[in-house]
Amino acid sequence: MSATELDTILGTRWRRPRLIRHPGLRWFLTVGFVVYLVAAFMTIEVNWARVYEGLDRGAKFVLAFATPDFTSRATDIWEGMIESIIMTVAASVIGISISIPIGLGAARNIAPLPVYLVCRGIVAISRALQEIIVAILLVAIFGFGPLAGFLTLSFATIGFLSKLLAEEIESMDPTPAEAIKASGASWTQWINFGVQPQVIPRLIGLSMYRIDINFRESAILGLVGAGGIGATLNTAFDRYEYDTAAAILIIIIVIVMALEYISGIVRARVQ
Amino acid sequence: MLTLKKLVKTYRTGDQALKAVDLDVPEGQVLALIGPSGAGKSTLIRCINRLVEPTSGEVWLSGTELTGIGSGALRRTRREMGMIFQEYALVERLTVMENVLSGRLGYVGFWRSFTRRFPQSDVDEAFRLLDRVGLLAMADKRADELSGGQRQRVGICRALIQNPKLLLVDEPTASLDPKTSRQIMRLICELCSERGLAAIINIHDVALAQMFVQRVVGLRHGAIEFDGPPDALTPDVLTAIYGEEDWEATIEKVEDPEEAIEAVG
Numbered sequence: 142m143s144a145t146e147l148d149t150i151l152g153t154r155w156r157r158p159r160l161i162r163h164p165g166l167r168w169f170l171t172v173g174f175v176v177y178l179v180a181a182f183m184t185i186e187v188n189w190a191r192v193y194e195g196l197d198r199g200a201k202f203v204l205a206f207a208t209p210d211f212t213s214r215a216t217d218i219w220e221g222m223i224e225s226i227i228m229t230v231a232a233s234v235i236g237i238s239i240s241i242p243i244g245l246g247a248a249r250n251i252a253p254l255p256v257y258l259v260c261r262g263i264v265a266i267s268r269a270l271q272e273i274i275v276a277i278l279l280v281a282i283f284g285f286g287p288l289a290g291f292l293t294l295s296f297a298t299i300g301f302l303s304k305l306l307a308e309e310i311e312s313m314d315p316t317p318a319e320a321i322k323a324s325g326a327s328w329t330q331w332i333n334f335g336v337q338p339q340v341i342p343r344l345i346g347l348s349m350y351r352i353d354i355n356f357r358e359s360a361i362l363g364l365v366g367a368g369g370i371g372a373t374l375n376t377a378f379d380r381y382e383y384d385t386a387a388a389i390l391i392i393i394i395v396i397v398m399a400l401e402y403i404s405g406i407v408r409a410r411v412q
Numbered sequence: 413m414l415t416l417k418k419l420v421k422t423y424r425t426g427d428q429a430l431k432a433v434d435l436d437v438p439e440g441q442v443l444a445l446i447g448p449s450g451a452g453k454s455t456l457i458r459c460i461n462r463l464v465e466p467t468s469g470e471v472w473l474s475g476t477e478l479t480g481i482g483s484g485a486l487r488r489t490r491r492e493m494g495m496i497f498q499e500y501a502l503v504e505r506l507t508v509m510e511n512v513l514s515g516r517l518g519y520v521g522f523w524r525s526f527t528r529r530f531p532q533s534d535v536d537e538a539f540r541l542l543d544r545v546g547l548l549a550m551a552d553k554r555a556d557e558l559s560g561g562q563r564q565r566v567g568i569c570r571a572l573i574q575n576p577k578l579l580l581v582d583e584p585t586a587s588l589d590p591k592t593s594r595q596i597m598r599l600i601c602e603l604c605s606e607r608g609l610a611a612i613i614n615i616h617d618v619a620l621a622q623m624f625v626q627r628v629v630g631l632r633h634g635a636i637e638f639d640g641p642p643d644a645l646t647p648d649v650l651t652a653i654y655g656e657e658d659w660e661a662t663i664e665k666v667e668d669p670e671e672a673i674e675a676v677g
Contacts, residue, residue, distance in 0.1 A: 320501035320567075323461055324574055325490035325518025330525050334514045338505040 205383035206391070214377070214385045221373035222392065225359040228290045228369050232359075233352045235291075236298025241344075243299060244306030251310060251336065260303065267300025272358055276367045287368030294355045294362070301354070305347050306340065313339040342411045349404035353397060360393055413439045413610055414460070414578055419469035421455050421634075429455040431634040432469065437578075442604050442611045444621035444642075447631035448654050453614040456631065457580040460612075461493045462486060474577065491518035494571030496600070498583035500563040502570075504556035508547065511555050511566050512538040515573035534573070541569040545599065561592035565599070572603060579604065579611035586616060593617065597624045618645065618662055 161167045246260030279289040321335035363371015377386040414437040421430040429452040458464035471478040516534045545565040585593035622642040630638030630653035647659035
């Protein structure tokens with residue numbers, strides 16, 4: 142830069158270049174956003190009289206947490222809980238074992254294109270269908286009960302875990318894998334030595350997280366008849382037994398927190 | 413022993429990384445490949461073991477043509493070519509021993525490697541190599557616990573346990589400090605002469621290359637610009653390879669008596 146050019150710049154203010162250069166467009170977008178926000182708020186209809194009535198019921202529900210009733214429906218809660226845990230464990234084991242090969246196939250850097258497309262297709266289908274919808278369909282096919290819940294959770298696990306595993310594999314460091322390949326390793330040896338050590342901590346972390354999600358989902362799936370603690374919870378709500386419902390929710394919260402704690406320890410250990 | 417005939421690599425982006433390279437490396441010769449970044453040095457050595465597929469041309473390794481062979485034959489040929497990498501390319505979460513033994517993967521079956529039950533002769537050889545590079549005590553450490561120089565030594569062991577005929581060495585010292593760089597270069601060259609290995613060493617540091625090798629090949633824009641002994645590298649030659657710059661200081665380094673002694677020792 143010549144001295145004269147520099148001289149003209151010295152002393153002028155410096156500001157970060159704007160994200161949107163054109164001032165007209167910038168103002169249009171800002172004003173448009175505010176107008177939309179105001180308009181959107183005005184379309185919300187609140188029946189304040191209904192809210193006033195409902196507050197009473199809401200308060201009862203919240204107060205029930207102060208007096209949770211674990212005893213009067215103890216057997217129902219126990220059975221529902223066991224069913225949920227069995228559903229969670231079985232669905233996680235099956236789902237994770239199916240996810241691993243699909244995850245390998247869905248990673249573009251290690252799978253040939255046809256395999257990649259098929260595996261990505263499976264992932265896309267599994268992710269596109271919401272759990273509740275799958276559960277309703279499977280309840281229609283297999284009838285009420287935990288089998289439908291188990292299948293739903295396995296199916297959802299595949300979409301979740303395969304996708305994230307594939308993304309982890311795609312973002313791994315390619316040079317160690319290249320070095321393993323250069324030694325004359327076969328494909329399976331290459332995966333075992335070059336890829337697996339790089340992704341295993343993340344796979345374990347994700348699996349723990351998925352077990353956690355599966356347990357929480359198993360409480361929801363009961364609402365559509367797919368078994369588990371959710372069925373017991375639904376019955377409690379239907380009978381306005383808020384204290385029993387509170388007891389169930391407290392148990393769910395405690396188990397989820399325990400899982401979170403355990404997964405924290407496991408993840409720290411496998412690093 | 414290794415012969416490249418009219419080797420061409422054109423990347424899908426249209427960049428021509430190698431333009432009809434002809435090169436002949438006799439048995440036991442250590443060759444330094446120099447040239448500016450992007451000259452095609454890495455591509456050249458990766459085309460030899462087909463980590464990069466050459467576009468056309470031939471690669472002959474002791475009587476076998478490599479560009480046309482199938483995946484099984486390619487794996488068997490890769491066993492004969494050990495590779496050493498710039499950023500060491502160790503699998504960080506595996507132990508030093510596992511990293512060294514991974515050099516035997518081309519020789520053992522999947523279950524043996526999966527259960528880490530390598531043949532005793534391989535294990536013994538791994539210990540011998542680790543002892544040779546002074547890392548015997550580190551065998552059960554995880555690779556990410558080692559320093560840069562130590563990691564590169566493990567990388568050297570991994571390449572040598574393959575029992576190769578040829579070493580492909582990609583910028584072995586680029587991530588190391590000057591002293592460690594010399595130690596690593598000396599180690600590679602010593603091991604090559606001990607075992608009668610040929611080697612192609614990609615290297616940025618011209619002075620370092622001159623210190624240790626018998627032959628220097630200069631690459632520019634994917635074509636060989638210079639091929640000769642290290643002392644034939646004059647400022648004119650370096651200008652031809654790298655472009656205009658004052659080269660006197662680079663070359664003088666070698667003539668420094670103290671360093672010349674170190675190079676011999």
